[in-house]
Amino acid sequence: MLKFLSLSVLLLGATVAHAERGMLDWADLIDEAAQSYEDPYRDLSAEQLTALVEVATMQSQLAATLDDDQRSELTQRLTDVKVAFAEDGIDADWLIAQRWVVAERRRNAAWAGDQAVDGQTVTLGGYAIPAPADQDGVPTLYLVPERGMCSHMPPPPPNQMVRVRLVGDWRPKTIYEPVRLTGQMTVVPTEREVIVVDGPVRMQAAFTMEAIEVEPLAFTGQTSAEGNAWAEQMAQRLRGVKGQDLNEN
Structure with missing residues (x-):
């Protein structure tokens, strides 16, 4: 009888432990290994991110049909913004070229389940x-x-x-x-x-x-x-x- 009770207690303890292991928090669903990836935008300030969007917009506008005055003014503005980036040690053109690479990395991290x-x-x-x-x-x-x-x-x-x-x-x-x-x-x-x-x-x-x-x-x-x-x-x-x-x- 004692052996039976001891076995019952052990089985009950194992069941409780199993149930506790099955209780998840939302953080348990994330694949933490997939959250570490290179993201050159992560350390940019809000002002730098805004300026980077401005660079991309101006580059797109320069690809359109413009008169000489518009093109000259836009080119000068673009040069000024890129110089400001360069003074901070940042290559704006490289950052813009990385946007789809980073977007894919972020997507993979967001979908990565444990x-x-x-x-x-x-x-x-x-x-x-x-x-x-x-x-x-x-x-x-x-x-x-x-x-x-x-x-x-x-x-x-x-x-x-x-x-x-x-x-x-x-x-x-x-x-x-x-x-x-x-x-x-x-x-x-x-x-x-x-x-x-x-x-x-x-x-x-x-x-x-x-x-x-x-x-x-x-x-x-x-x-x-x-x-x-x-x-x-x-x-x-x-x-x-x-x-x-x-x-x-």
Whole structure:
């Protein structure tokens, strides 16, 4: 009997440990190795970035048909801006030539999901954005880490968005409904257009989850005076803090 109880305790401990390992934060979805890349724009000041855009614009204008006076004035302005860059040790022409290279690096970093979660059954909390059903009829939603994303705020990078295929009867009653989902996560990039609050939004998700459990979280719509306390309480619930009563208001 004692041996049986000891084995039960060990199995219970292993189950709890496994569940804790399956609870993810949003930062766990990012492939950190892919975030280190050369970006020559990163150290430019706001003024330098504005000036660089001006250089690119003037170069484009010079390629158009201009009269002699316009061309002379534009050429002088362009020379002055490039000289200012050179005084700071910056090659403006090289920077402009790098723009598509850097854009591709940034895109790759934004789409890079951590392969360690691929195929794993995990739990993740966030805010649900209702979406149309998939072609096979399975209802879907998008899970994002913050309220307002994709409508009042820009969409998150793809490695911070999860396309979720739902099971059971639960559906979000409203946009940004707080929820905690458990299911098998795969690194399967998807893109599609979804109508959100302000119109169509291109939803780019690096992950797909096949949900097996849905845990709606309380949303009480507190006043602004209670906002900070509510935000902290919701953050705790989304992180799955031990001992937190999910039905508590």
